[in-house]
Amino acid sequence: xxxxLLVQGTMSVLADPITLVFIVIGVFVGIxxxxxxxxTATLAVIMFLPVTYTMTSxxxxxxLIALYVGGISGGLVAAILLNIPGTPSSIATTFDGAPLxxxxxxxxxxxxxVVFSFVGTIFGLIxxxxxxxxxxxxxxxxxxxxxxxxxxxxxxxxxSLAGRDLVKGLMGAFFGLMIATVxxxxxxxxxRFTFGVGELTSGFALLTILIGLFAITEVAKAAEDVRxxxxxxxxxxxxxxxxxxxxxxxxGQKWNxxxxxxxxxxxxILPGIGGAISxxxxxxAAKNQSKxxxxxxxxxxxxxxxxxxxxxxxxxxxxxxxxxxxxxGDAVTAILLGGLMVHNIAPGPxxxxxxxxxxxxxxxxxxxxxxxMLFIELFGIRIFIRVLTVPKQYLLPIxxxxxxxxxxxxxxxxxxxxCIMAFGLIGYGMVKVGIPSVPVIMGIILGxxxxxxxxxxxxxxxxxxxxxxxxxxxxxxxxxxAALIFSFVMNRRExxxxxxxxxxxxxx
Numbered sequence: 001x002x003x004x005l006l007v008q009g010t011m012s013v014l015a016d017p018i019t020l021v022f023i024v025i026g027v028f029v030g031i032x033x034x035x036x037x038x039x040t041a042t043l044a045v046i047m048f049l050p051v052t053y054t055m056t057s058x059x060x061x062x063x064l065i066a067l068y069v070g071g072i073s074g075g076l077v078a079a080i081l082l083n084i085p086g087t088p089s090s091i092a093t094t095f096d097g098a099p100l101x102x103x104x105x106x107x108x109x110x111x112x113x114v115v116f117s118f119v120g121t122i123f124g125l126i127x128x129x130x131x132x133x134x135x136x137x138x139x140x141x142x143x144x145x146x147x148x149x150x151x152x153x154x155x156x157x158x159x160s161l162a163g164r165d166l167v168k169g170l171m172g173a174f175f176g177l178m179i180a181t182v183x184x185x186x187x188x189x190x191x192r193f194t195f196g197v198g199e200l201t202s203g204f205a206l207l208t209i210l211i212g213l214f215a216i217t218e219v220a221k222a223a224e225d226v227r228x229x230x231x232x233x234x235x236x237x238x239x240x241x242x243x244x245x246x247x248x249x250x251x252g253q254k255w256n257x258x259x260x261x262x263x264x265x266x267x268x269i270l271p272g273i274g275g276a277i278s279x280x281x282x283x284x285a286a287k288n289q290s291k292x293x294x295x296x297x298x299x300x301x302x303x304x305x306x307x308x309x310x311x312x313x314x315x316x317x318x319x320x321x322x323x324x325x326x327x328x329g330d331a332v333t334a335i336l337l338g339g340l341m342v343h344n345i346a347p348g349p350x351x352x353x354x355x356x357x358x359x360x361x362x363x364x365x366x367x368x369x370x371x372x373m374l375f376i377e378l379f380g381i382r383i384f385i386r387v388l389t390v391p392k393q394y395l396l397p398i399x400x401x402x403x404x405x406x407x408x409x410x411x412x413x414x415x416x417x418x419c420i421m422a423f424g425l426i427g428y429g430m431v432k433v434g435i436p437s438v439p440v441i442m443g444i445i446l447g448x449x450x451x452x453x454x455x456x457x458x459x460x461x462x463x464x465x466x467x468x469x470x471x472x473x474x475x476x477x478x479x480x481x482a483a484l485i486f487s488f489v490m491n492r493r494e495x496x497x498x499x500x501x502x503x504x505x506x507x508x
């Protein structure tokens with residue numbers, strides 16, 4: 001770690017009151033988006049990315065990181081008080097959070113969730129600070145073979161872990177790769193699939209694709225249920241004394257928190273998996289290792305600790321491959337990739353050499369965001385409880401307008417507004433047929449990386465250099481193949497079990 005860059009990065013945040021104000025605002029807005037069911041951290045970062053266009057790099061990225069932290073943590077509010085996960089990351093929090101609140105201990109449940117969200121975020125930050133520079137120093141030695149293998153491995157992992165249906169994961173990935181080929185080819189600059197449309201010469205802007213597939217699609221999904229009566233009754237007299245629980249209870253969860261943090265960080269590093277999986281895995285691991293597994297689901301703090309620590313530790317984990325390899329770990333970091341590009345920061349092995357001050361400033365902003373999140377959620381819980389009761393029909397039109405403004409502001413083209421609507425319709429159709437969106441995004445991001453390096457690999461092989469001459473690339477290729485084979489086998493087993501269940505039901 002370069003101490004001079006660390007000091008400069010720290011001062012770039014602490015010495016700038018505007019940056020600190022934007023961090024506080026970002027965390028607050030992120031918590032609201034996380035707390036309201038149907039609004040997510042992804043949507044928060046997409047909507048506010050255009051706001052950062054005129055900011056400095058440190059100010060803009062600090063704001064986006066604050067939104068990320070607040071959005072992931074905010075999901076626990078609705079999960080505990082409404083038994084509805086505010087974000088996918090908080091699904092496992094409902095298992096014990098809601099029953100504990102039903103016992104009249106909502107303050108305790110919220111306090112545990114908030115504090116261990118902070119713990120998970122700090123653990124992820126420590127991993128980010130220690131692993132990222134080391135990984136960047138290794139990645140700087142990567143050549144065409146290694147980058148080609150990394151792209152293939154990341155895409156294979158995303159496809160294999162996207163869901164039960166491997167075919168639909170493959171369809172999503174190939175659709176993303178197809179979108180990535182629109183525009184000029186990376187080596188010879190030949191026009192591809194532009195169909196005479198001048199705006200397509202440079203391809204689709206990443207931001208417009210992200211807004212369409214995530215924001216507009218989320219709005220369309222939420223609009224389906226906007227007129228349906230929902231039970232949004234929530235306890236408004238929640239009080240948290242201190243942190244809501246005792247010091248003995250805090251230290252009693254140390255191994256649970258550590259195990260869950262490690263799980264969350266590892267899952268965060270793996271491309272495209274997301275916090276929902278890490279929360280479920282951490283919850284399952286905690287239950288399996290517990291001396292009283294039968295109590296899980298009845299309202300104990302162990303389940304809340306496992307879920308919230310894991311999904312927040314995933315923040316730092318997801319940033320590791322983004323910064324060092326240019327490969328996002330989840331949907332939010334895919335948008336942060338667009339934010340880095342907007343501020344002329346190229347993610348990759350040289351990011352600490354070319355933009356070291358900004359990177360260390362980002363680390364400091366993540367630390368401050370975690371502290372701000374802790375205090376805002378503990379002392380402002382009544383505000384977020386009130387926000388839960390705001391009807392969605394008032395929120396959705398505002399979100400649509402802001403998305404359109406953000407798309408137009410990216411390149412000042414009305415064409416981009418049409419694109420977000422088109423991709424929104426495509427994303428909504430994908431939801432209806434069960435095609436996951438993350439493989440699509442990963443295909444769009446990894447497609448150019450794979451294509452350019454694959455062409456270089458072809459040229460190197462002509463000169464006699466092969467895959468076996470690059471052990472890292474060979475290992476990653478084997479991992480990619482093994483992941484797809486394993487996923488195929490597991491899908492076949494699940495299909496057979498489902499067929500057997502249906503056959504038994506038919507006989508009855």
